[in-house]
Amino acid sequence: MNTAPDTFLYDGSFDGLLTAVAYAVKSQAPVAGVYAEHHYMPTLVAGIRQIKTEREQAQRLFSYLNSLGRMPARLAFNGYLSEDKESANYIHGLVRECLRLGKSAADYFASEPIRNLKGLDKKVSFEAHRLNGLIRFRILKDGLQYAPIEPDHNVISYCANHFIKRLANRRWILHDIARDLALFWDCNTLQPVSVADDFTSFVAENGEVPPEEMAEQELHYQQLWNSFHAAISNPARENHKLQRQLMPKRYWKYLVEVG
Amino acid sequence: MKLSEKLTILADAAKYDASCASSGSSRSNTLDGIGNAAQSGICHSWSADGRCISLLKVLMSNDCLFDCSYCLSRRSNTLPRATFTPEELADLTINFYLRNYIEGLFLSSAVYGSVNRTMADLVAVCRLLRTRHKFNGYIHLKVIPGADQELVRQAGFLVDRLSVNIELPSESSLKLLAPQKTRKAILAPMSQIGEEYAGYRQEKKKSGKAPTYCPGGQATQMIVGASKESDYQILNLTEHLYRRMSLKRVYFSAYIAVNEAPILPAVASLPPLIREHRLYQADWLLRFYRFHASEILSETSPNLDMRLDPKAGWALRNYDLFPLDINRASYEELLRVPGLGMISAQRIVATRRVAPIREEDLKKIGLVMKRAKHFISINGRFLGDRTMSHGQLAAAMYKAETPASKKVLQNSRQLRLFKN
Numbered sequence: 001m002n003t004a005p006d007t008f009l010y011d012g013s014f015d016g017l018l019t020a021v022a023y024a025v026k027s028q029a030p031v032a033g034v035y036a037e038h039h040y041m042p043t044l045v046a047g048i049r050q051i052k053t054e055r056e057q058a059q060r061l062f063s064y065l066n067s068l069g070r071m072p073a074r075l076a077f078n079g080y081l082s083e084d085k086e087s088a089n090y091i092h093g094l095v096r097e098c099l100r101l102g103k104s105a106a107d108y109f110a111s112e113p114i115r116n117l118k119g120l121d122k123k124v125s126f127e128a129h130r131l132n133g134l135i136r137f138r139i140l141k142d143g144l145q146y147a148p149i150e151p152d153h154n155v156i157s158y159c160a161n162h163f164i165k166r167l168a169n170r171r172w173i174l175h176d177i178a179r180d181l182a183l184f185w186d187c188n189t190l191q192p193v194s195v196a197d198d199f200t201s202f203v204a205e206n207g208e209v210p211p212e213e214m215a216e217q218e219l220h221y222q223q224l225w226n227s228f229h230a231a232i233s234n235p236a237r238e239n240h241k242l243q244r245q246l247m248p249k250r251y252w253k254y255l256v257e258v259g
Numbered sequence: 260m261k262l263s264e265k266l267t268i269l270a271d272a273a274k275y276d277a278s279c280a281s282s283g284s285s286r287s288n289t290l291d292g293i294g295n296a297a298q299s300g301i302c303h304s305w306s307a308d309g310r311c312i313s314l315l316k317v318l319m320s321n322d323c324l325f326d327c328s329y330c331l332s333r334r335s336n337t338l339p340r341a342t343f344t345p346e347e348l349a350d351l352t353i354n355f356y357l358r359n360y361i362e363g364l365f366l367s368s369a370v371y372g373s374v375n376r377t378m379a380d381l382v383a384v385c386r387l388l389r390t391r392h393k394f395n396g397y398i399h400l401k402v403i404p405g406a407d408q409e410l411v412r413q414a415g416f417l418v419d420r421l422s423v424n425i426e427l428p429s430e431s432s433l434k435l436l437a438p439q440k441t442r443k444a445i446l447a448p449m450s451q452i453g454e455e456y457a458g459y460r461q462e463k464k465k466s467g468k469a470p471t472y473c474p475g476g477q478a479t480q481m482i483v484g485a486s487k488e489s490d491y492q493i494l495n496l497t498e499h500l501y502r503r504m505s506l507k508r509v510y511f512s513a514y515i516a517v518n519e520a521p522i523l524p525a526v527a528s529l530p531p532l533i534r535e536h537r538l539y540q541a542d543w544l545l546r547f548y549r550f551h552a553s554e555i556l557s558e559t560s561p562n563l564d565m566r567l568d569p570k571a572g573w574a575l576r577n578y579d580l581f582p583l584d585i586n587r588a589s590y591e592e593l594l595r596v597p598g599l600g601m602i603s604a605q606r607i608v609a610t611r612r613v614a615p616i617r618e619e620d621l622k623k624i625g626l627v628m629k630r631a632k633h634f635i636s637i638n639g640r641f642l643g644d645r646t647m648s649h650g651q652l653a654a655a656m657y658k659a660e661t662p663a664s665k666k667v668l669q670n671s672r673q674l675r676l677f678k679n
Binding site: 137223243257 | 262263266267268270271273274275287288290291292293294295297299301302303304305306307308309310311312313315316317351354355357358359360362515530532606609610612613614616617620623624625666670
């Protein structure tokens, strides 16, 4: 029997991750780690196991995590969305703690993988929350609203959920420029769309949509927002360091009021 | 006058309002409507002073009939005046909201025409937003003291939060600095809102069809440092407002000297930022840490220590209650340990349910031991230094202030250097 530690690789999808974790948990041999293929440099060392995604296997594991309350499944999913290269590894640790401790595992802060996942969960949900405020829609000529984003973590679906509730009767597109993911809400359903390359690259370069695409009043309201933003600040308490700390510069590119 | 000029004047005049919170109300969107309110509140931007912007915070007008000596918009000051029409303001709110610049509207006003005329216009803005624009986002409205009861009631059905500003912490200060305002005119709408809020909440519990009245509750603001009240008086008033008038928030606003007057701090004087910060810390102790005002301050020591957060101050005065054992102390007791917040206390309680906490787990749980170590033991072992005298302990606590407090201390020192 092979007792060299095994490394489990998956295709980068969430189902793939769960499948690989499931195989790692069942493995007889010691587990060296679980990684996405694109995060892992294949070496000639023995014990690499390429795991093919099995949707059924993945769903079984996910519903097991779900059966333990909201937290374990949430930790796994947000760990995945964080795109941290150790996240699958931590999720493996989480599943093992769940098997050992049952429902209370998610509260077990003394466990390292759970603590790490809690950290990632916090980063992901915090970034989604922060973006819900920092997203800026541009209104285009035909009334379609368009917002470019470049988040650290893959949080576009959380943001889309927020705006489905908020701008239900408006047509809008959320566009993650770096991952080139775009979601379109047509007042009924949310679906992925592709955005024209020249439009995307203009937005990426200028932090703004092409002027000929904008609605007539768009620049007017952008300027009004700028005046408000400047006027509401109290010069006696100016504190740019604090401003940058709370609204990091990496988000400024698509904000109307700074830059 | 152009809209952008009005906006600049009326946002500038509103910047002394401390509140910009959009939390505490959850209003869902309707099928054909725009917007909803998030229970947790959402910040949409941060201004150059580092404060968050979540609401379009403006005055309806700065053209004031009153002449309160602490206020920039008072009648006797010469400055550009402007007044929005209700349509302009509703349009601005909707267009900012659609672009996701803001979470809603925070509307206040100087008194123009008459108290009731002003209040009626404010209510008109809210009505336009709710009915014509089908807006379901957050609205916080400042009630004009002395306004007709019926107008206040109508406002309650339209907005998420109402506030009546207390302005100054005592009747005598009001008389001195804002002679056209009276304690009675301020407290009457406050208790009206309190009663109606409680009443409609009861109704709502019985039947979902009952109208929603001011679901985010009531808030107020008072100016700190323009008049002579002690922190003890301020904190007692605050506690009274929370416990007896069931207010949701009390905001403190460090007085910024904008007018020259013999009864006020000089214009060159600095806003008491540290005092404001310590009051907010004490307020936090009242709202979340189950403290009473009388535990934090007393007649004999009526002012907060500017160098120390009020919880650390309390713990030093009550040192005989410590050390508390991490594995035995109740949640309420843990909350009283300096350096432990609600999150750490919750984590301790949750982790304990799985297994007793060991010393090496403390850091893993995420506890910052810098201040807590002087007040806790774990499985019988005291984590602080037994040989420390009370004075040394106090010095260590001064040194171990939180980064946020240190920043306020440092910034106000820089301001002082700069101005003198």
